[in-house]
Amino acid sequence: MTQPANPFGQVLVALVTPMTADGEVDWDATEKLMDEVIEAGADGIVVTGTTGETSTLTDPEKLKLVEVGKSVSSGRAKIITGGGSNETAHAIDLYTKSERLGADGIMIVTPYYNKPTQAGIFTHFRLIADSTDLPVILYDIPGRTGVPIHYETFLRLAKHPNILAVKDAKGDFSEVSRVLNQTDLMYFSGDDANALPALSIGASGLIGVTANIAAGPYRTIVDAVNRGDLTTATEQHKKLEPLVRAVMTHVPGTVSTKYVLHGLGRISSPRVRLPLVGPEEWEAAVIEDELALVTDIEGVDLSNFRPDRNAAAGGALPKVPGTTR
16 A cells, blocks of 8 residues: 655644633643744644643634644644534534635544444544545544444545544554555554554654653654664653653643643643643642653753642633533
């Protein structure tokens, strides 16, 4: 199988959506964070994904994130919108509007809560892909959606001209290899700890949460794999391990990422929207203990880390409720 050219980038950041203390989107901080991750080596940004709190963003906020991303990137990075829905018509509306605003690609999550059959999953993806000319990433994360995409469904979806890639958050490397062997689909690691293992068996890139904090090392890993330098890639993977553990293990990645970014002075507030809440005292303590093990990571100076557990406590009720069904 010969894969098509990659229209998404290789180091994609699953961007958090910075917010003010009262839970409104902090647009200045959002622009600053976008610019920082691009300067650090990201060549793609996924806005309004799980990490971006898509479930509690309004549709106008989701669309503005695409606009802001396009403005900030100025062609330096692809802007992928991940703000789908578990209602097919709603998802089509969001993606077609995002396309008109200049999105470079879309990432469609498996419908959650409804628990559709494989036929329903196939139809959902196909109708959305039919509605746009943008390249599509399928997002397979059964831990959140309740249903996996089966291998046979991948085979059917791979025939659609707009469906080019999969973001995999299952960690089933035998299936990754099978799909890579039997289809033209590109694979993107959706699990920070598995980025290097996935790349080593043929993945095209990663869509990472920890990359909000440290995009540079992921750029180094991808570039090293591209030139066949496993030693350099492994060194960076090992350096990232305690940071990935701190971010991805104890609380939702959105919560811990904002906690760390705020402690580093890179965003104005660690606030998340309910039902997400900031780390409890013991969770914050564990995260900080993990961070104490982090050394020599490019672009991350934890000597300047000043955590603020009080600022992170609780969650916000925004003035306008989100519109994801």
